[in-house]
Structure formats: C-alpha cells, structure tokens
Amino acid sequence: MSTRPLGRPTTIDDQQMNHPFIEALETIYPPERILTRDAQLLPYESDGLTAFQSKPGAVVIPVSEEEVIATVRLCHEMALPFVARGSGTSLSGGSLPIPDGLVIALNRLNRIKRIDPQQRIAVVEPGVVNLHITEAAQPYNLYYAPDPSSQSICTIGGNIAFNSGGAHCLKYGMTSNHVLGMKVVLADGTVTQFGGESIEGVGIGPDLIGLFVGSEGLFGIALEITVRLMPQPELYRTVLAAYDDIGKAGDAVSLVVASGLLPGAMEIMDRLAIKAAQASVKAGYPDAEALLIVELEGEAPQVEAEFAQLQSIIESSGAFELRVANSEEERARIWKGRKSAFSAVGRLSPDFIVQDGVVPRSRLGEALLAIDAIKAKYGLDVANVFHAGDGNLHPLILYDGREPGALERAEALAGEILALCVSLGGSITGEHGIGMEKRDYLPAMFSEQEIDIMQALRRAIDPKEIANRGKMFPSGEAPALQQHGLHPLERQGVISRE
C-alpha cells in the first residue's frame, strides 16, 4: 500500500503553504488550529509509553464533528495516515504519532452534551475527560464506572479506542460494557451510528459497539458517545491487609473468591511498589512484602454483613496487619498510594516500562514466582501492582535508558513476561491494548489465520490502512525514536500510569 507522507517542513515557515495536504487542511481549519512547527509538535511526539517518540507532520485541532469528518475524508482521499489523540496517556503507544502523518487532537471536542439521570445515561464528545463525566453526574448520585488510573486526564475517545479498564472492572466491566450508543466516522470517511439510549445498547443485530470499542483507533473515530451511568453505592468498605509473603496475599484473594463475595476491587502491591508509593505520596502503608486492598460496595446492610465475612477471611489468611477505612478520607488515602504507585516508581528509577498481562487468577502465585526468576536473569528490578480480582498483572520494569542496551533488556524482559502470561492461559493485554508496544506479540496469542482475518477486517473498513497505522499488527515499519525519563505530565504529577 503506497502512501504519501506529509513531508514535514524543516523550518518554522518552510514551504508549508505549498504542501497540497496543508493547503487542503486550510480549507477546513483556520491557521491557528493547524500546527506544523517543531515547537508546536513537540507535545504530541510521545504518549504514556514514554520510551518512544515520533514526530508527526502536522497536528489539527478540530472543534466540531464536521471538522473531524472532513479531516478523515481528506486523509482517506490523499492516503495520509492519521492518529486520533485525546490526552496521549496510552501506555501501549496507541496514540504515538505516525511519523510525518497527521495527529487529530480531539481535546476541544469536550462537551458533555447531556446528562439524563432518569435514564442513567450521559451523551458526550470524544475529548471529554473520563472523570468529568462522574463530576457532572455526581449531583444525581450517579457516576461513570470505568476508572483507569489516568482518569483525571484521559479522554473517553481514548478509553473507547483501547477499551480501558481500571481497578473496578471485575464487577462492572470495562469501557465496552458502559457504552450504549455511538456515532463514528470510519477510516474511509463513512459516518454511521449504532446503539442508542437503551441499556441493551445495540440490542438487536450484531453488537457493533462491542466491535468498535477496543479497535485501537484502526476503524475510525468516535464522534459522539452515549454511556451508561451507575448509581453511587450507598456504602464502601475498604480494607488494607499487610503480608510478609506475597503468596499469602494471592491466597487471600482465592479465599475471598471461594467465599462467594464479589468485591468491587481487589488489588495487590509488592514491596517495591509499596516503597515507591511511600516515597511519592507518603501513603502511610505498613512495611510489608505485599499489600492487599479489597473494597466492597453496595447497599449498606448487605455491605456491612459482607464486610464482617471479609474481615474474618482476611484474618484467617495470615495478614499481620489489617486497616479498615472508616471514612471517605481514609478510603481515599488507601487508594491514593495504589493509584499513584506507578508514577511513584519514577522516583526509584529513571525509566520504567509498565506491562499489562493477564493470567488466570488461580495462577497468580505461579506467575509472580516466574517473574522473579525472569528478572533475576536480566538483572533488572520489577515492581508488581495488579488487579488481583481479574488476574491482570502490571509488572513495572525498572531500567536506566542512558545505559546502553538497557531499554532492549527491559523490553526483552517484558516480552518474556507476556509469553509467560500466554503460556499460563491468559492474555498479553488486559486493558492497555496492543498499540505499538505489543504488536510483535500478537502472534503469541492469535494464529496466523486469526491475524489474517483481523487484518482483512481492518482493510475492509480502512482500505488504505491510514487509521493509526503501525499499531496492533506486527509490522516491519521503522521503529520510533527512543527517549527516556518521565512523561512531562507525569513529572508534574498530572497523570499516572497503571
């Protein structure tokens, strides 16, 4: 497939007026919403996968869905690759620009068009920040459930592209489970909509929402999204348990599951992750080999009864310390350490890679032991934070990018962990997506035929393969440049990786 790269101007006002694509963009956008200068492009060169960067040819900033549609049609017509971008928090390099391609920055499509408390729905534009939906729904005792750690900055459009999760997925699912209706522009410029305002979503006919959500920007761009809202639980009960052995924490999770309880969240952090959280946000956690956080939520009488049961389970699981959050403030403190754990690791190491594998829950202990052996082999440190309830591991591989070969070693280590997850019957990604980072591991999970079928589907929707080219599928395309250190927003403490 031949494409026409944009041919980025090399100096500030270099010949950009003459480039046919820029000229075409100027029929859609006023000059101040077309960015082509190096200094303007810099913030768009990388995302949450901080080890990589790539310079786009231009960035456009649409303020209406009509502009997005016109832009996609133009890209299709001129075979110019594009990536839609929200806040650029993808941990798999999903929003990394295509070198010399176009970035469609959607942050200004950030209107919450409607909150309908009677029906428990919200209608939003793709650039709306995840947490802003919850804030808008709060007056009605409602909230938007998916809670990725970057929820204070990540956008719904990106959540849709990568089917984002969070700490509370086991009970109420991921992004896909909360989308009821969508209007989208497909990569060839076709505009279509599916689903609606019923809790059934599409309901009759194939579930196109399920297909579109998690397609990593390869099918097109969501223009308007209807999401379901959930009632705020009457009561949360959150417990923090400390263990002198991470195996015991894992066993405690099995005991909770076997008891028939269905907690809203079950999280484990290992020693290194605890240390990072302490150093960063002074979480006040006990000094332990492993911490387990379990949270129950629901109607007060039910939660109180279940909590008594949970406490006795945890007490019998060999925890040496048990802390119960007795107020919303204490609950927030328990979660703060957990939610900031990953950025906090930045204090322990100049660079790190966040991995996102899934194993069957019953094999968590086995996976942790194997990770220990792998990290010893590579001589690198790995901190572990995971959503234990659904077996979603987030090993955090620490390295120093200034050291020659360190990134390659860290990546090789990450690759072994992914292979391990597949061999244990799990997945190479629970919630971050394949993106650019894991595209070479897709064949570990899917057969050649299965990948061929997915590729054919992609081409049926995007014949010129322009939408987020270079992501998800194994590719011979040139790798992006490498960099090291924290994401600029991470340094400011605005975002965190999970």
Place this chain on the structure above:
Amino acid sequence: MTASLMHTSAELADFVRANERVHVLGRGSKTALHQSAQGAALADLSALSGVTEYQPSEYTITVGAGTAVTDVAAALAEEGQYLPFDPLLPDRGTIGGTVAANLSGSRRFRYGGVRDFILGAKVVDGLGREFRVGGKVVKNSAGFDLSKFLVGSLGQYAIMTELTFKVFPDVSCFRSLNFDYERLEETLTAISFINQSAFELDALDFAPSAEGWSLMARLGGSPATLPQRVERFTEAMQRETDPNDVSEIDDQPALWNPLAGLRGNTIVKVVLPLSQVPALDAMIADSQRRYGVGGNVAWLSTEDVVSLDAALKQSGLRGLCLLGNLESPLIGQPLENKLAARVKAVLDPLAKLL
C-alpha cells in the same frame, strides 16, 4: 426439511464449504428465526454440547454452543454461580442461540446483558474457516473483539461452536415485591426514582394490570440482611412514589420469565430506552406486553405484526420476532449496515450464512 446433526466443529466447517446456503439451528426454540432460511442446508448444533472447561475460581465457563441453557445453569448452580445475563428461554434454548439472538432475561438488570459476559468464542465462518475470537480470561483487550460482535448477529456472520463466559457467584435468597400504580407515567416516575437511588435490584419489570400498572421488583442477597433491605426499599417506594398498593409476591421462576404471561403465536422483543416507553405504549396498547430491565426492553405478543412494524419504524426502534411465522424476524428500523457489511464481506463474502 431435515437438519444435519453436527458432531464437531470440523464437520460443520465441511458442511459450510459444501453447501451454498447454510442456516443453523440449536433446538429450534425461537421459531421465528428460522423462517427466512428456506432453501438453506440446515445444520443442527445441538450435539456440540457440554461443558468444556469450568473453573469456578476463575469465574469463567466454556461450553459447546449447542449446550442447553438449563445444562449450563445446572453446572454453575452446583458451584453457587450463575450467568448474570439471565438467558431468556432457559427451559428450551441452547446457549449459542441465546447469544446469537441476544436474549437476556429480567435479571440482566443487575449486572448486564449477554455482551457484558461473553469473553470469547470458537467459530466457523462463511468460508468454512475455524478460528477463535476473544479470549478465555475475565479480562482481555487483545485484538478486535469479534466475540461481542457475534452477540445478536443471528448466525449470519459466523457460526459459534464454543463459547466462553464470565460468571458470577449467585446470591442465595430472593424477595419479590409488587407496586401498583394507576397510570404508566407514575410507574415511570417510580423507575426514575429507583434509577437514581442506591438500591441494588436484581430485576425490575412492569406490565399493564387489571388495576392499572404493576411494577415488579426483585431483591437478592443474603438471608440475614434481605428482610431489612426489603423493608427499607418498600418504605422508600411508599414515601417517594406513592403506589396504590404494595404487596410481596411469591418469588417463582415464572414470575421472572417475562414471556410467561404472554399468550399468542407471535412474540417480539423490542429494544428501547425508558424515555420512549410512553410513546410506544400508546401505539401498542392492544398488545399483551411486559417491559423488562427497568423499561429498556419490551416483550410483546401481537397478532398484527404489520402495524407493529410500522409503529417501530415511526419510533426509530427495532424488534426481533422470537416466535411466529414471518418472512424475516427483524422488524422496525432496518439494521445498521455500513459497518456490519464490512464484517460480512470478510467473514461471509459468499453470503452463505442465513
């Protein structure tokens, strides 16, 4: 027309390759879905049955698509678990048919529908290719999620031969309540109140009754706390929604089968938002009907499909006929076909699957 019984996925793949038009049957429980398949070779999947893999501690189960829903439910119940989407025709259908037609029951209200609990599938497509979609663990976001796409796809894109679901622990104790209102508007106001409250109901359906409208609510939980929760809920409903009458009703399985009270030969599922219930109800006031999932689905029996089709089109809604003898089971607003057609072109380019 007799159906050929498939014993393996490979046999089905051969069957698809060997025939020009193929239509799939589970146990044939949803009669309206099979009328349009005239002239197609029929594949009976009921022998692709049984639990392939079940690990209660993983909250996952993998079953053959031809497994009777009752068999899946029984295997789960032994471990105190259940399919939270609450398959609709538990006594008659197969699990594959339930997914293909997207038929959740009343208990879907609590945690979600078929799409929220399907994790992966093995399929045979229109070219006779056998492959997997989705995964087998409770969380997975690798690759395009074709398993969700197949929910509601009526076997027209690929035939599911094996399915993996997320399952949950079930509660042991239920109580059901009935609230009477004179008018539909009052019933809907009561639902709005519930929607913004923190009460966690297992199911919430409503239907016209001799006294006006009957709103049925079900609570599930532990026997120790359920009485208190029922009391709190009843009191709040009396205070906030002013029902004409409140009574506890016997929590029978038939009570929460939304089709149990519908008589007639043509049974239709309509998907709609709560906000469109009044307008639609005015148009279908002659039909027997029950609204499920807090007013997000209507189940109705009608002798006049033509009028229903027109009413749905006028409202921008669509319906699926489950029982009946119709040319096509799909009525009302036509299906989206801009994106779906692309998938069809890849999975079934010869348009074999009906």
